[in-house]
Amino acid sequence: DAKTTQPNSMESNEEEPVHLPCNHSTISGTDYIHWYRQLPSQGPEYVIHGLTSNVNNRMASLAIAEDRKSSTLILHRATLRDAAVYYCILFEGNTGKLIFGQGTTLQVKP
């Protein structure tokens, strides 16, 4: 299974941007990079995904390195409601599997 590496935890101040890094050095050409987050007592929630190009949506931006071995999830202005566990996942094109790692716990301070 394709693997990702994320820091265990990060802190941010409210209203400031947050950059959540992810390494995926064994990514293959057909693997999509997905990000999900999980709030306490809820199921994971889709945030964003991409293949090669940077992506933007209403929740966040995804910056993908040119060699695709790393990516960064960008929350432009963190709010207290963004405190969650963020998962960077490779969606395996050859198996159709979405395998979760341990994720990054983001704390947002007022």
Added chain:
Amino acid sequence: DAGVIQSPRHEVTEMGQEVTLRCKPISGHDYLFWYRQTMMRGLELLIYFNNNVPIDDSGMPEDRFSAKMPNASFSTLKIQPSEPRDSAVYFCASSFWGYNSPLHFGNGTRLTVT
């Protein structure tokens, strides 16, 4: 759309009993996934279906676990007999097309086996 609906939200049962967890995916989604989450092991993929057909069940822990999808709007995950180590939160998710589409998760079933 109501999203992915799982039932029950909580289940408490005694060791040895049969447990059935239920999932209704989002209408039109043709992929369905079952995950299990524990503190020790995080989120584990148990099995997934495409168009009601099981594609990969390599994550199912043992023969006590079975999953079915009799039609496009319903799936079950059954544990028989249940054991205390099966205690976890079980999530169901659905999506279009698989790997290039976002997964939509339900709110999970918290299973406690005493």
